[in-house]
Amino acid sequence: MYVVIGATGNTGRVVTEDLLAAGLPVRVVGRSAERLADFVKSGAEAAVGDVADAEFVAQACDGVGGVYHMIPPRYDVDLSAWQSEAGKALFEGIRDAGVPYIVNLSSVGAQHHHGTGPIAGLREQEDRFNELTEADVLHLRPGYFMENLFMMLDAIRGMGVLPMPLPGDLAVAMIATRDIGAVAARRLAALDFDGHHTMELLGPRDYTMNEVASLVGAAIGVPDLPFVTVSEEDAAAGFEQMGVHPATIATFMEMYRAIADGRVAPQETRSAANTTPTTMEEFAAVLAAAYGA
Ligand SMILES: NC(=O)c1ccc[n+]([C@@H]2O[C@H](COP(=O)([O-])OP(=O)(O)OC[C@H]3O[C@@H](n4cnc5c(N)ncnc54)[C@H](OP(=O)(O)O)[C@@H]3O)[C@@H](O)[C@H]2O)c1
Incomplete structure (x- = not known):
């Protein structure tokens, strides 16, 4: 059992x-x-x-x-x-x-x-x-x-951008x-x-935030959706609106800083064993269904 x-x-x-x-x-x-x-x-x-x-x-x-x-x-x-x-x-x-x-x-x-x-x-x-x-x-x-991108759909709908407190050219294992x-x-x-x-x-490969915005934008019918690096204050305000506890918002910001400065980087070399199949292109279609595209 x-x-x-x-x-x-x-x-x-x-x-x-x-x-x-x-x-x-x-x-x-x-x-x-x-x-x-x-x-x-x-x-x-x-x-x-x-x-x-x-x-x-x-x-x-x-x-x-x-x-x-x-x-x-x-x-x-x-x-x-x-x-x-x-x-x-x-x-x-x-x-x-x-x-x-x-x-x-x-x-x-x-x-x-x-x-x-x-x-x-x-x-x-x-x-x-x-x-x-x-x-x-x-x-x-x-x-x-x-x-995690499901949480961003309202922001995309409202602002026409993908906003996160991360650099656009940062490649992340997703x-x-x-x-x-x-x-x-x-x-x-x-x-x-x-x-x-x-x-x-480690997902299929690393994706930069700019690439994620472009793939998601293409799938949801917002071509050239821009990725925008927002300040921690603006990101925190967004989480506050979603009802996230202040201490939890603070810990999220610590995580974003750690992702941006490379502290949360994989330790293993990419290999067949740690590479997984679903691509961001495939996942973007799932997001598009939720977005109503
Ligand atoms: N988001 C990321 O990028 C990321 C990356 C790496 C690791 N993680 C970790 O991944 C984990 C989340 O995994 P996930 O996305 O598969 O989880 P999830 O979708 O959030 O599901 C959590 C499940 O736990 C159940 N649950 C919630 N509170 C409970 C409670 N008090 N007692 C019993 N069951 C409870 C819920 O079922 P019911 O509502 O039916 O009870 C739900 O099925 C977290 O530990 C997170 O830190 C996240």
């Missing part, structure tokens, strides 16, 4: 679908039985509860052979404090259940303990799992999610979350890791 934390999310959904498609038994974790119902129809068991409750996590993971773990993000509270609270509870629950194989969703940039915003919280979780000498642990370190889920499911099905490892996942 495998447990998937965050099974209704971007990556967890794919992990669940792929494990079920391989005929493997899955217990899906989330806060709503209704949202998990389709997986139950497809043969999964559901465990409904809050990952900040270590006892619930231990029960959900009782007797299982492997877990897909991620810290669900929360932007309406202080994200770092939440990462710490939920991260500890998830760690304690998984440890107490004695799960032998853990695939943990971390991030590019997790080589650093500090100065990377939310990525530092993911590194802290890697460190917790690395205490488990009895468990085999694979930390996946993907690049910047292409899905990945579609379905590709992360596919790797996680493959490694969990194979249980082919031994000890504690990290694995970066």
